[in-house]
Amino acid sequence: MHAANLSFFARTGGAPQRTRTSELAAALADEILRGQLAPGLRLDEQELAQRFRVSRTPVREALGQLAAAGLVEHRPRRGVIVAVISPQRLHEMFAVMAELEASASRLAATAMTAEERQGLDASHRASQTAVHHSRIDDYEAFNQEFHTRIYAGCHNTYLRDLLNATRARLAPFRRAQFNLLGRLAASWREHDAVVNAILRGDGEGAARAMREHLTVVSGAAAEYVSAQTHQFIA
Incomplete structure (x- = not known):
């Protein structure tokens, strides 16, 4: 090494x-x-x-x-x-993550304070620079902040703990999918849909947008790992 x-x-x-x-x-x-x-x-x-x-x-x-x-x-x-990566285990973890984050987004749409909404929007807008310059590391850091702000904004400590524990397990896969061509820009647009729904207080819209986002992330992560390593097992 x-x-x-x-x-x-x-x-x-x-x-x-x-x-x-x-x-x-x-x-x-x-x-x-x-x-x-x-x-x-x-x-x-x-x-x-x-x-x-x-x-x-x-x-x-x-x-x-x-x-x-x-x-x-x-x-x-x-x-x-x-270890050898199991696609079934990866899919199951992302399925749980999608539902947890959808719930957090639904709650955040009505529970976030004005200051929290402003912070979420400002951080999201700032992440555009990383997208425009294709800076994966910087965008990944902004991505973590984006989700963390929503976890905090749901104002449910138990749900936040579940989210953080599950996110820790999926962090490498969520980061890896940013290497796919066009993924940074697509991720930003998916985030934009979540942010806009939260800002207008649309809980169901925020949950739907976040669930769709995590579903795309799951597929992108599996695609990247499979293409890079060819080590998935059934």
């Missing part, structure tokens, strides 16, 4: 920041989803720490995130290995 460039951890363009652990998890997930880290490959904590020039703590935490997403597995006497 080659040494990682320290600039990997830098953020530019005013996009929301991510932690070093999440940056590391994102880098490893991208390599798995592109097939650079093949199924069955053992991932050694010390080697990864040396490669990315970090301590073993963020490596261990990053591998935990990947395990939650089903990208790696802990095997007795072998340690952490790259």
Whole structure:
């Protein structure tokens, strides 16, 4: 494994920041989803720490995130290995995510304060710059902020906890689909439909737009992973 460039951890363009652990998890997930880290490959904590020039703590935490997403597995006497991705499991997780986010969007349409609505709209408009310049990393950070604002805006703590737990499992796949041609612009338009429905207080419209958005994301993620790795199993 080659040494990682320290600039990997830098953020530019005013996009929301991510932690070093999440940056590391994102880098490893991208390599798995592109097939650079093949199924069955053992991932050694010390080697990864040396490669990315970090301590073993963020490596261990990053591998935990990947395990939650089903990208790696802990095997007795072998340690952490790259897993084979199941399309059925991916579909099931996205189906649950779509319903949870639809519910949050429905609630947010009536529960959001004026300040929260303004913040959602402003962040959404700001993300256009990342789309226009094809900056996937920046748009992905704005995407996380977009969904986080809706989770908070639904003002239901239990639902928000469920959303955050499920999102953590799907994060690598949601990020990977932005590599598809035209996906950034399409995602922005899908977000726009959700935002407009929330701003006009249309709960059912917001739920419908968000469900449609997550359905598209699910298909795009499966398409990207299948095309890159050819490792899906029935």
